[in-house]
Amino acid sequence: MAAQVLNGVEVADHIKQRVAARVSELGIKPGLAAVLVGDDPASKVYVGSKVKTCEALGLHSEKHELPAETTTEELLALVDRLNRDAAIDGILVQMPLPKQIDSRRILEAVDPAKDVDGFHAVNVGKLVQGRDALVACTPAGVIELLDYYKIPIAGAHAVVVGRSDIVGKPMSLLLLHRHATVTICHSKTKDLAAITRQADIVIAAIGRTAMITGDHIREGAVVVDVGMNDATSEEEITRIFAEPERTKRLEVLAKRGRTLVGDVEPRTVVEKASWLTPVPGGVGPLTIAMLMQNTLRAAEMRRGL
Numbered sequence: 001m002a003a004q005v006l007n008g009v010e011v012a013d014h015i016k017q018r019v020a021a022r023v024s025e026l027g028i029k030p031g032l033a034a035v036l037v038g039d040d041p042a043s044k045v046y047v048g049s050k051v052k053t054c055e056a057l058g059l060h061s062e063k064h065e066l067p068a069e070t071t072t073e074e075l076l077a078l079v080d081r082l083n084r085d086a087a088i089d090g091i092l093v094q095m096p097l098p099k100q101i102d103s104r105r106i107l108e109a110v111d112p113a114k115d116v117d118g119f120h121a122v123n124v125g126k127l128v129q130g131r132d133a134l135v136a137c138t139p140a141g142v143i144e145l146l147d148y149y150k151i152p153i154a155g156a157h158a159v160v161v162g163r164s165d166i167v168g169k170p171m172s173l174l175l176l177h178r179h180a181t182v183t184i185c186h187s188k189t190k191d192l193a194a195i196t197r198q199a200d201i202v203i204a205a206i207g208r209t210a211m212i213t214g215d216h217i218r219e220g221a222v223v224v225d226v227g228m229n230d231a232t233s234e235e236e237i238t239r240i241f242a243e244p245e246r247t248k249r250l251e252v253l254a255k256r257g258r259t260l261v262g263d264v265e266p267r268t269v270v271e272k273a274s275w276l277t278p279v280p281g282g283v284g285p286l287t288i289a290m291l292m293q294n295t296l297r298a299a300e301m302r303r304g305l
């Protein structure tokens, strides 16, 4: 039987409604400052949709756009100003930053109480210890998704493929705190398929187009695809998708020269998995929804609510 769809758009809407309701109930206006350095088109789109979502939910938002040649010192000065700005509860510095900027110094300069991306060492440390913290949005969104569809986590064997600071590591910790048995895989893992085939839950956060195929998946497993990659050839699309999606994607390719795909190959995985996230429409929308939730949470914590 084909896998059922874990619909990230639906869950993201649910989270956003929850945030909007709480904001209006509290009568506060949580504020998010989004900082964008340079003119990377993808980053511009991300920041734009984050700001727009804030407005839709009744949050205050401001966009700070700096030129590509901004120095670390200049960016630190802005972060410092935002740290001291009472109207701002959350600060988001859009990554990646231009090469001349010391990203680590910038992330560590953000007040941990306003670190709505959950990247600061203080918040990562609290996450490790299972204490109340602002947690990275993408992995936190994956937990919301699993909970929404009542996928049991406690006791499940979860295999996380990818060990980045922003997805793989925090994802593994969140699953561990929810009592999953967690295995973390990465580029040096030997016989990846033998390990992922033992999983009840597979989280793919690799950044490699459709690398996880049906051979990697045990019958009935839950598969969450975090990957966001561009497929740019007809050959790739034909391998990744079955009909009718294949035709749709080939049309997108013909029009735009690329189509968004994940780290999972739906054509083969859908035959094995019990649940699968689509790309787009899976994890992506949850990341923004969780950013809104983190901004609200930061606002509540700063006001002692």
Ligand code: NDP
Residues within 6 Å of the ligand: 138, 161, 162, 163, 164, 165, 166, 167, 168, 185, 186, 187, 188, 189, 192, 205, 206, 207, 208, 226, 227, 228, 229, 283, 284, 285, 287
């Ligand atoms: P990184 O490049 O930081 O990390 C990728 C991880 O995958 C690394 O740990 C790497 O291992 C591992 N890896 C690479 N190749 C292999 C392989 N052949 N076998 C096993 N593991 C491998 O990426 P991110 O974590 O930042 O992002 C992962 C994906 O998720 C990307 O496609 C990104 O675009 C997407 N993403 C999506 C978001 C969303 O909102 N949906 C948000 C954030 C990311 P090693 O550590 O050994 O190098």
